[in-house]
Amino acid sequence: MIERILVVGAGTMGSGIAQAIAEGGRQALLADAIPGAAEKAKGRIAVSLDKAIAKGKITPDVKEAVLGRITALGDFKEIAAGTVVDAAVDLVIEAITENAAVKKELFSDLDKVLGPQAIFASNTSALSVTELARATSRPERFIGMHFFNPAPIMKLVEIIRGADTAEGTFEAVRVLAEQLGKTPVTVNEAPGFVVNRLLVPMINEAVYALMEGVASAEDIDTAMKLGAGHPMGPLALADMIGLDVCLAIMEALDAEFGDPKYRPCPLLRKIVRAGRFGRKSGRGFFDYHQ
Numbered sequence: 001m002i003e004r005i006l007v008v009g010a011g012t013m014g015s016g017i018a019q020a021i022a023e024g025g026r027q028a029l030l031a032d033a034i035p036g037a038a039e040k041a042k043g044r045i046a047v048s049l050d051k052a053i054a055k056g057k058i059t060p061d062v063k064e065a066v067l068g069r070i071t072a073l074g075d076f077k078e079i080a081a082g083t084v085v086d087a088a089v090d091l092v093i094e095a096i097t098e099n100a101a102v103k104k105e106l107f108s109d110l111d112k113v114l115g116p117q118a119i120f121a122s123n124t125s126a127l128s129v130t131e132l133a134r135a136t137s138r139p140e141r142f143i144g145m146h147f148f149n150p151a152p153i154m155k156l157v158e159i160i161r162g163a164d165t166a167e168g169t170f171e172a173v174r175v176l177a178e179q180l181g182k183t184p185v186t187v188n189e190a191p192g193f194v195v196n197r198l199l200v201p202m203i204n205e206a207v208y209a210l211m212e213g214v215a216s217a218e219d220i221d222t223a224m225k226l227g228a229g230h231p232m233g234p235l236a237l238a239d240m241i242g243l244d245v246c247l248a249i250m251e252a253l254d255a256e257f258g259d260p261k262y263r264p265c266p267l268l269r270k271i272v273r274a275g276r277f278g279r280k281s282g283r284g285f286f287d288y289h290q
């Protein structure tokens with residue numbers, strides 16, 4: 001039974017995953033490479049719980065209980081040194097930058113300090129689970145656990161089997177997802193899994209349409225909301241996902257398939273180079289400064 005979970009990466013996804021874990025009654029340890037980032041993420045979780053109280057969805061007692069199950073770790077180096085995280089961690093969920101080399105280095109470091117029972121899961125959007133698993137000595141205890149944004153609300157978790165994932169690992173993670181109130185779908189490893197294979201090329205096409213002057217950003221989004229019944233337009237959704245994350249997913253699809261239909265739109269590259277990452281940086285296709 002998975003009880004104590006270490007979430008590494010306290011950005012958009014890591015903080016949401018830690019909240020979902022704590023709301024599901026499990027203990028979440030939250031860590032980040034940037035000192036103080038986990039504590040700040042816990043502050044953001046408190047703000048979102050305050051909003052839920054204001055809407056009458058939860059009581060202040062529930063908020064305190066949820067926050068009490070989240071431990072924000074300080075300096076990330078403490079983990080690598082083995083002084084904070086010990087053999088009691090049952091599962092690690094990695095939610096750091098979408099970069100294979102950076103993720104592999106982290107998994108290799110964690111492999112040395114965590115007990116042999118710990119399962120390693122990556123929240124990668126499109127990278128190869130099999131390849132990431134090779135950075136550890138436990139590829140049979142390695143799996144993809146792909147949450148969606150915002151993680152406390154979105155029901156889906158794609159559970160991705162790598163080439164070496166053991167049945168027991170898969171089953172433990174599937175049961176946990178259900179216990180957290182999620183609906184798991186099983187995916188055999190493939191670039192972009194299911195959702196991002198379909199969704200991100202659509203977003204990329206919306207960026208091409210914008211670049212070619214087919215319509216304004218507002219009108220592209222209105223067209224897809226009212227014409228295709230999507231709850232959000234593709235460009236607003238891209239801003240929510242993070243434009244750097246969208247670009248990384250297109251690059252992974254492009255590299256894996258080698259098919260020009262997955263070529264990242266040059267406008268997407270340009271905006272990311274300009275540091276416009278969407279909501280998290282205050283500006284993307286739309287402006288989020290008040």
Ligand SMILES: NC(=O)c1ccc[n+]([C@@H]2O[C@H](COP(=O)([O-])OP(=O)(O)OC[C@H]3O[C@@H](n4cnc5c(N)ncnc54)[C@H](O)[C@@H]3O)[C@@H](O)[C@H]2O)c1
Nearest residue numbers: 009010011012013014032033095096097098124125149241
């Ligand atoms: N944003 C989404 O909608 C979404 C959805 C599903 C999956 N994902 C995936 O989740 C992962 C995280 O995405 P995000 O949107 O939360 O990114 P983010 O940029 O918001 O957060 C990443 C965090 O990881 C930290 N970090 C970077 N390198 C680290 C390291 N070596 N050790 C510890 N911490 C480190 C950063 O300081 C940052 O706080 C990516 O793999 C992404 O593809 C994102």
